[in-house]
Amino acid sequence: MASFPENRLKKGAIAVGVSQAKGDWIACTDGDCRVPAAWLSSINQCRVEQQAKFISGPVAFASDGSWFQQLQALEFSALIGVGAASIGLTLPTMCNGANLAYEKSAFLEVNGFSGNAHLPSGDDEFLMHKIHQREAGCVAFLKDRNATVYTKATNSFTSFIEQRKRWASKWKHYTLAAPKALALLVLVGNISLWLALVATIALGVSWSWFLLLVVLKLVADAFLLYQVLGFFQNRKLLLHLGLLQLVYVPYILATAILGWRGTYAWKDRQHVAA
DSSP: OOOOTTSOHHHHHHHHHHHHOOSSEEEEOOTTEEOOTTHHHHHHHHHHHHTOSEEEOOEEEEOOSOHHHHHHHHHHHHHHHHHHHHHHTTOOOOOOTTSEEEEHHHHHHTTTTTTTTTSSSOTTHHHHHHHHHHSTTOEEEOOOGGGOEEEEOOSSHHHHHHHHHHHHTTGGGOOSHHHHHHHHHHHHHHHHHHHHHHHHHHHOOOHHHHHHHHHHHHHHHHHHHHHHHHHTTOGGGGGGHHHHHHHHHHHHHHHHHHHHHTOEEETTEEEOOO
16 A cells, blocks of 8 residues: 655645556546546546646535525635636636646646645645646636536535635645735725725715625626526526625635634644644
8 A cells, every 4th residue: 555654645645646647647536526427528628629738627516405505605606717717817826626637747747746745735726836837828627517526515614614724724825926816806805895884884984885885896796606607507596695795704804814824624634734
């Protein structure tokens, strides 16, 4: 049995798998995911048509119908949409390890997870960033609904926060400007809305200005999500947009601060920042 003490968990297993792979391409998903029958053929078609070396595929949350899981599905759809758009602009920022594929030689050329192997998270985005840095334009998004990989939304608020802390813990380790700028833009954009509310109440600013900002924010979010949710054939999630906007600012502030600390628990494992 292979041993990989120098790498953290999943990254070590992937590195060993890549070293043993006989084929030219590596396809990745997670153990708690469901992949469609056409998954690999769709990846291969994208590889040929776009001459890609790294492919990010669509991922969606399977919801039990509760408002909590539907909010997660809505937010996650937005993340996938933003990630796809950034790849389309040749400024890749986000992807998800539940649906990835890359050329084995590209993995080896950037020395795999070297430089971030000590971090338990980031087997997806850090690798994408490194491959993009080596050859801009070689990252593609697999825009095929039939290639969507489904994973489960979390069942409890505690596990949800721990998951988001794990995701947020990667931000301070980004080396590309685009992911850092995107994270800052999202944070500032959401905080500014609440600051406008405080100014309206404390300084007596006209409520019409605040309501205009709210409408503009909701319209911009709805425009993006309408297209993304149309791709996933789940536009009914838009009904939760108002509620998501209400809880998003305290949630994103909390996870950003807690994620920066780098300490979280996930799947019975405790990670403590060095």
